[in-house]
Amino acid sequence: MTLANDHPRSVSLREVAQRAGVSGQTVSRVANNVPNVAEATRQKVLAAMDELGYRPNVAARALRRGAFGSIGVVVFSLGMLGNIRTLAGLGAEAARRDYALELIQVEPTIGDLTAEVPVTTALSRLSQDAVDGIIVVIESHLISRTSLRFPEGIPHVIVASGARADRPSVNADQAQGTEQAVRHLLELGHPTVWHVAGPAESNSARERAETWREVLRAEGRTVHEPIYGDWTADAGYRAGMELAEVAEATAIFVANDQMALGAMRALHERGLRVPEDVSIVGFDDMHEAAHFWPPLTTVHQNFEDAGSLAVSLVVEQIEGRTLEPGVRKIGTHLVVRSSTAPYRGPHAAPAAHRPLLSQPAATPAATNVQEDS
Numbered sequence: 579m580t581l582a583n584d585h586p587r588s589v590s591l592r593e594v595a596q597r598a599g600v601s602g603q604t605v606s607r608v609a610n611n612v613p614n615v616a617e618a619t620r621q622k623v624l625a626a627m628d629e630l631g632y633r634p635n636v637a638a639r640a641l642r643r644g645a646f647g648s649i650g651v652v653v654f655s656l657g658m659l660g661n662i663r664t665l666a667g668l669g670a671e672a673a674r675r676d677y678a679l680e681l682i683q684v685e686p687t688i689g690d691l692t693a694e695v696p697v698t699t700a701l702s703r704l705s706q707d708a709v710d711g712i713i714v715v716i717e718s719h720l721i722s723r724t725s726l727r728f729p730e731g732i733p734h735v736i737v738a739s740g741a742r743a744d745r746p747s748v749n750a751d752q753a754q755g756t757e758q759a760v761r762h763l764l765e766l767g768h769p770t771v772w773h774v775a776g777p778a779e780s781n782s783a784r785e786r787a788e789t790w791r792e793v794l795r796a797e798g799r800t801v802h803e804p805i806y807g808d809w810t811a812d813a814g815y816r817a818g819m820e821l822a823e824v825a826e827a828t829a830i831f832v833a834n835d836q837m838a839l840g841a842m843r844a845l846h847e848r849g850l851r852v853p854e855d856v857s858i859v860g861f862d863d864m865h866e867a868a869h870f871w872p873p874l875t876t877v878h879q880n881f882e883d884a885g886s887l888a889v890s891l892v893v894e895q896i897e898g899r900t901l902e903p904g905v906r907k908i909g910t911h912l913v914v915r916s917s918t919a920p921y922r923g924p925h926a927a928p929a930a931h932r933p934l935l936s937q938p939a940a941t942p943a944a945t946n947v948q949e950d951s
Contacts, residue, residue, distance in 0.1 A: 589632040598626035649892055650680045650704035652697060654716040659836075659864050660881050664715050664737055667885025675893055680709055701728060711892035713737060715885075733895030735888045738781075746895075747905045748888045752782055755877035755910035756789035759831050759859040762875070762912055766857060767921035768829035770794060773804040774817040774841060776833040786833050786861065807833070811840035818844025821856075825924040828856055835860040835867045835876055842870060842917070853919035863913055872916035884908050 591609070595602045600623060607615050608623040615623075626632075649672055653661055665681075672679050682703065684696035697716065704712055711733040728734045728745075736747045763771045773790050776783025787804055794801045805820060807813030814837030821827040822845055832838035838860035842852055850856050852872060860867060863878035887906060895901050 589627075589630045594623065594626050594630060594632050597630060598623045646708040646710050647676065648678045648680055648709045649889065650682065650709035650712045652682050652684060652700045652704070652712065652714045652716070654684060654697075656683055659862060660879065661715055663881035664885040664888075667882035668713065668715075668889055669885075670882070671886040671889035675889065677710075677889070677893070680704070704729065704732075710896045711735075713888050713892060715888075733892050733901075735891045737884055737888045745903050746891055746901050747903075748884050748891070749905050749907055750879045750881075750884060751907040751910050752785040753789040754907075755861060755879065755912070756786045756831070757793050758910065758912040759861065759877050760790055760793040762914070763829040763831065763857055763859060763918065764793075764797060764799070766829070766918060768857065769826070769921070770799040770802070771829045771831050772802055772821060772824075772827045774814060774821075774830060774832040774837055775804040775806050776837075777808050778806055783833050790831055807837050809834050809836060811836045811843075813837055814840025814842075815844045817841055819848065821845075822848035822850055828921055828924065829918075830856060830858050832858060832860050835862045835864045835874060838867075838874055838876070838917075839870055842874075850925060853917050854922065855925050857918040857921075859912075859918060867913075868915065870917070875915045875918045876913055877910050878913050879910055880908055 591602050591605045595605045598605065598619075600619060604615060604619060605623055608620050609627075649668075651665070651668060653665065655661055656665075669679060682700045684700050697714070701712065701714075709732070712728065713735050715737045734745070736745055738747060738749060760771050771790065771794060773787060775787045778784065790804075791801050805817040807817055814832060817832075817837065818841030821830060821841070830841065832841055838858055842858060845852055845856050845858075852858055858874070860874050860876035861879070863876045867874040867876050887908065891901060891906070
């Protein structure tokens with residue numbers, strides 16, 4: 579009686595060489611993707627590998643080459659637009675350079691506002707895995723400067739808003755994008771610009787708010803206290819309802835597109851027109867921004883470029899080049915759509931006394947109307 583073998587015998591280089599009619603050294607070159615092999619010979623060897631079911635020994639190859647062909651990625655949340663698009667850039671560039679990605683998602687533990695414990699655990703796990711480098715995609719305020727410990731000797735890069743200057747880091751140019759947004763509104767003639775900010779603990783939100791304030795002060799404009807939100811459309815809606823009551827609030831810079839969406843809905847409900855009564859600029863240029871009503875003027879962040887650059891920086895280190903610490907900034911640009919227009923003066927009437935655009939018309943009385951149960 580013959581029992582099935584759950585662990586089939588691995589195929590050797592010698593067997594592949596015999597099948598292809600070439601030397602073992604030629605098979606080794608093909609397996610390690612060495613370029614000095616004739617294309618016809620390479621195809622013959624690959625065909626033999628496929629026929630025999632040959633699989634390269636990754637661990638042995640790593641010992642010979644000093645590399646595993648893998649990059650570990652620690653990402654804080656897959657629910658954030660920027661992180662998803664950054665991962666797309668990471669994946670595309672890693673594939674182009676023939677590297678695989680090992681992804682670990684972390685979340686802060688309850689009561690742990692810095693996320694140090696799960697991030698450090700993830701880094702420790704990667705140090706034991708077959709990775710050549712590590713990329714961390716996270717808001718830097720979630721990481722403590724003192725307790726974050728990267729594995730010794732493993733190349734690494736941080737992709738973060740408010741990225742750290744003490745390590746190789748990548749970040750969008752938050753100040754550049756904010757200045758573009760605020761100056762656009764001022765150039766349209768608005769006396770000043772109001773701000774719906776992100777959460778106070780966020781480095782990116784803080785940098786955008788600081789730059790907004792600096793631009794207004796440099797132009798001698800009134801700086802009103804910002805309204806803080808939490809990046810959600812609900813927070814933007816609440817801020818929009820509040821600003822709808824201010825006749826002078828004719829230009830609003832919102833710290834991200836989702837809050838801008840909520841703010842626009844609130845203004846519409848209060849009977850204010852965008853952009854005729856109130857101009858709005860967002861930040862991020864999420865894919866749906868072009869389909870808001872009206873289409874949203876916003877600052878475009880190229881998250882994909884950030885991911886691509888992070889992979890390039892890690893690979894440079896893997897290949898032995900010394901990389902100086904510091905932030906590499908990705909440029910932004912303003913995408914002008916239909917949510918901004920020249921200043922026409924304060925709102926025609928206080929928002930509190932204007933009709934709600936979403937208010938349904940009165941239904942005529944009827945005596946023979948039935949409702950579905």
